[in-house]
Amino acid sequence: MPAEKVFVSCALTGGMTVPGQSAAIPVTPDEIVESGIAATAAGAAILHVHVREPETGRPSADLGFFREVVGALRERTGAIVQPTTGGGVGMTIDERARVVTELRPEMATFNAGSFNFGIFQVRHRPEMAPWEIDYLESSRDYVFRNTFKDVYRLSELFREAGTKPEYECYDAGHLYNVAHLAEQGLVDFPAHIQFVLGVLGANAGTIEQLVHMLETARALFGRDDFTWSAAGIGYPAEFHLAATALMLGGHVRVGLEDNLRVTLDRRAASNAELVEKAVALSELLDRQLAQPDEARTILGLKARAPA
Ligand code: KMH
Ligand code: ZN
Numbered sequence: 001m002p003a004e005k006v007f008v009s010c011a012l013t014g015g016m017t018v019p020g021q022s023a024a025i026p027v028t029p030d031e032i033v034e035s036g037i038a039a040t041a042a043g044a045a046i047l048h049v050h051v052r053e054p055e056t057g058r059p060s061a062d063l064g065f066f067r068e069v070v071g072a073l074r075e076r077t078g079a080i081v082q083p084t085t086g087g088g089v090g091m092t093i094d095e096r097a098r099v100v101t102e103l104r105p106e107m108a109t110f111n112a113g114s115f116n117f118g119i120f121q122v123r124h125r126p127e128m129a130p131w132e133i134d135y136l137e138s139s140r141d142y143v144f145r146n147t148f149k150d151v152y153r154l155s156e157l158f159r160e161a162g163t164k165p166e167y168e169c170y171d172a173g174h175l176y177n178v179a180h181l182a183e184q185g186l187v188d189f190p191a192h193i194q195f196v197l198g199v200l201g202a203n204a205g206t207i208e209q210l211v212h213m214l215e216t217a218r219a220l221f222g223r224d225d226f227t228w229s230a231a232g233i234g235y236p237a238e239f240h241l242a243a244t245a246l247m248l249g250g251h252v253r254v255g256l257e258d259n260l261r262v263t264l265d266r267r268a269a270s271n272a273e274l275v276e277k278a279v280a281l282s283e284l285l286d287r288q289l290a291q292p293d294e295a296r297t298i299l300g301l302k303a304r305a306p307a
Pocket of ligand 2 (some may be wrong): 011014015048050084114257
């Protein structure tokens, strides 16, 4: 029996990266939109969106920029446009959820627990502005906050908006948090889980840990009551986890938010290039690529009305 088709997500720019890490990282709303269009043409069915201040490239949680980017990507691609609810430092959960409550996307990320999120080991490069060095360094004292109070509230807000959560699980404990939400009746099944592995402060981006997380999720939710995808942070984790997910029946996330290299000795010139490599791996491993509407079917989302 052929395996289910695979959908590829592309995480276009990120909130825990700085633009001085790579000239390929899209910064302005226009650049993020163009990068998303190219990623879709290369085969991405989901576009995971953060936004940045156009002048500086600093990660932003400005609803106006989100509105512009999400709106343009909806208009100009058939992809599932998936904004982050990661927000910015010091924001309340209701502020972080405004991308959901105001823009009512088909899907958005739902971070399933708190953890340290260290980016202070990112190499300082001459092209980085002083604020970028400070941003990286400040992560020594940063906790990515997603308390129980936060995730209960977020569950309500997603439901009210009719937005499907993608549960971002960075560690095995986050799966138990989702199971707890399920016990409280706050999860609609089948759920979709993104195993995000390789963040400093959470689980490692290794094949062993991906398999451990997958087995934990299967024990908690049953084999068939969730869909899943893997996002490896850094190189080669991005592609090692992609290949593992392809072999195990999961889906794949790549993109400049997570990794900057296309091969050991070559930095990616674009998001599209990372998607192309994921698509090539899918073909090599006999997983057919799902188009956006096929991804919607797999995820239980409504087909998109023709424009
Ligand atoms: N930057 C990733 C490690 C989100 O945006 O909600 C985490 C992420 C989560 O993509
Ligand atoms: Zn993100």
